[in-house]
Amino acid sequence: MSRTDPEPTLNDEAARAGWLYYVGGLTQDQIAGELGVSRQRAQRLVSRAMAEGLIHVRLNHPIGVCLDLEQALKSRFNMTRCRVAPGLGPNTDNVRAIAPAAAAELERFLRMPEPAVIALGTGRAMRGMVDAMAPMDAEQHRLVSLIGNIAPDGSASFFDVVMRIADKVHAPHYPMPVPVISPTPEENAAFHALGPVKKVFELARAADVIFVGVGQMSNDAPLLKDGFVTRRELDEMQAAGAVGEVAGWVFDSQGIYLDLGTNTRTGGVRITPGLDRPSIGIAAGASKVPAIASALKSRIINGLVTDEPTARALLSHP
Numbered sequence: 533m534s535r536t537d538p539e540p541t542l543n544d545e546a547a548r549a550g551w552l553y554y555v556g557g558l559t560q561d562q563i564a565g566e567l568g569v570s571r572q573r574a575q576r577l578v579s580r581a582m583a584e585g586l587i588h589v590r591l592n593h594p595i596g597v598c599l600d601l602e603q604a605l606k607s608r609f610n611m612t613r614c615r616v617a618p619g620l621g622p623n624t625d626n627v628r629a630i631a632p633a634a635a636a637e638l639e640r641f642l643r644m645p646e647p648a649v650i651a652l653g654t655g656r657a658m659r660g661m662v663d664a665m666a667p668m669d670a671e672q673h674r675l676v677s678l679i680g681n682i683a684p685d686g687s688a689s690f691f692d693v694v695m696r697i698a699d700k701v702h703a704p705h706y707p708m709p710v711p712v713i714s715p716t717p718e719e720n721a722a723f724h725a726l727g728p729v730k731k732v733f734e735l736a737r738a739a740d741v742i743f744v745g746v747g748q749m750s751n752d753a754p755l756l757k758d759g760f761v762t763r764r765e766l767d768e769m770q771a772a773g774a775v776g777e778v779a780g781w782v783f784d785s786q787g788i789y790l791d792l793g794t795n796t797r798t799g800g801v802r803i804t805p806g807l808d809r810p811s812i813g814i815a816a817g818a819s820k821v822p823a824i825a826s827a828l829k830s831r832i833i834n835g836l837v838t839d840e841p842t843a844r845a846l847l848s849h850p
Contacts, residue, residue, distance in 0.1 A: 543586060544595050548618055549574055550581025555628060556620035566621050601843040605836065608847060609828040613637070613812055613835030616843045626816035629839040631660035634743075634814045637837055641741050641810075642670040642701055648740040649674045651801070653779040654681075654691045655745030655754060657814040662696045670701040676736045678744065678779040680710040680799030684759055691758075706732045710799035712780055713760050717796045724799070736801040744803070744833065746815035748823045749774040749782060761794055769793040776823025778803055778813070778832050785822065787830025805830045816842040825849045 540548075545567065552558045552566060564574040580586075598616040605614045617633040620626075638661060641650060650673055652658065677694045689712055698705035710729055714720035723729055747754040749769060755761045755777060761769075772792055773784035780798045783789050787805060803811060812835035815824050825846055827833045838846070 540596060542580070543584065544597075545569075546577045546580040546584065547586045547595055549577035550586055551618045552620060553578045553581075555632065556624055558621065562621075598840060598843075601840065601847070604847055605843055609825075609836075610831075611828070611835055613810060615837045617816075617837070617839045619840040626839055626842070627657050627660040630657065630814065630816045630837050631664040634661035634837040635664035635666070637812065638697075638743055639665060639668065642668060642673060642703075645672065647672040647674070649676060649735060649738065651676050651678050651736045651739035651742045652693055652697065653678050653742075653744030654689060654693060655747065656691060657745045657816070658693045658743065659691050659696070661743070661814055662693045662700070665697070665700050667700045670703045673701075673703045674706065674735070675701075675703050676706040676732060676739060677708040678736050678739075678742070678801045678803070679708055680712040680780075681707045682709070682711040682799075684711070684713075706735055708732055708736065708800045712799055713794050714797045714799060720797045720799060733801060740809055742803060742807075742809070742811040744778050744811070744813055746813045746820055746823050746827055746833070747777045748819045749776055750819055752819060753777075755780070755794070765793055775826050776820075778827055783826060783830070783832065785826050787826040787828075787832055803832050805832050807831070807834065810835055812837065818842070818845060821845045821849055 549563050549567060552563045560571055560574045564571045595618055598618060601616045602614045605611060615633045615637055617629050620629045675694050675698055681689045681692045683689050694705045694707050710723040753766055756766050769782055769790060772790055774782045774790060775785050776783055779800060781789055781802045782793060782795055789795060811833045813824060813827060813833035814837045816839040821842060
């Protein structure tokens with residue numbers, strides 16, 4: 533349902549000012565510039581956000597424009613879940629904007645009393661989500677990784693999150709004990725033939741809910757920056773139409789997985805498009821828009837936590 537009054541309320545403005553101050557770390561002068569108000573009004577808005585209980589660590593007052601964007605995105609991409617966090621302004625870290633909203637979304641599932649298997653990808657956004665989570669007891673659930681946890685040099689993958697979450701919620705957890713990307717398809721197959729890996733793989737494949745980051749496959753691809761693919765491999769996949777990746781699996785502009793490149797050697801579980809269970813992407817940023825749109829198009833993900841600028845870009849994406 534669309535809002536009949538698109539004008540922001542006083543609490544909308546106060547919540548936005550409080551978000552920029554307490555989460556974005558902006559000064560009152562910067563907030564005044566961002567909102568187009570005087571410094572004195574910016575100061576009063578920040579004070580009101582605290583006095584009215586709109587800001588603690590997270591945003592408690594839903595800003596109207598974010599609700600409108602959520603509804604528009606749900607309609608455009610036929611999503612089951614969507615959360616849009618206020619943007620923090622230009623030249624800021626998108627992860628800081630979406631991490632609290634993503635944490636709240638995961639906590640919603642963790643608080644459910646019925647035991648569930650929650651599968652998790654990796655990446656900066658996922659790690660930001662975990663850092664923003666509140667500790668709780670969720671021993672009834674099981675946490676499982678979708679992707680390998682071994683980096684090319686044999687070390688533990690820096691952005692693996694399963695153990696971090698397990699420490700916060702005291703739930704049983706199952707890391708995927710294989711390389712993120714093996715040197716050869718034969719080695720990848722050998723890892724997946726091991727008994728313990730098979731058990732983790734089957735647990736992840738049957739998960740009740742999925743949370744994943746979405747990576748772009750442009751020249752700033754996370755897989756390249758983190759050393760999981762070479763420049764030559766990225767060039768090959770870009771030439772084949774690669775635009776994004778989820779849990780290490782690379783797909784094209786239609787959200788169709790490629791049958792070449794690192795996809796022949798990726799460890800872990802490939803998310804099946806069109807699942808009837810929640811598969812929620814945690815991602816924001818202009819460079820990720822084509823990847824997010826493609827993953828939504830094929831329903832590799834059917835839910836999303838993002839920020840305002842990304843939401844607007846997705847709605848205007850061809």
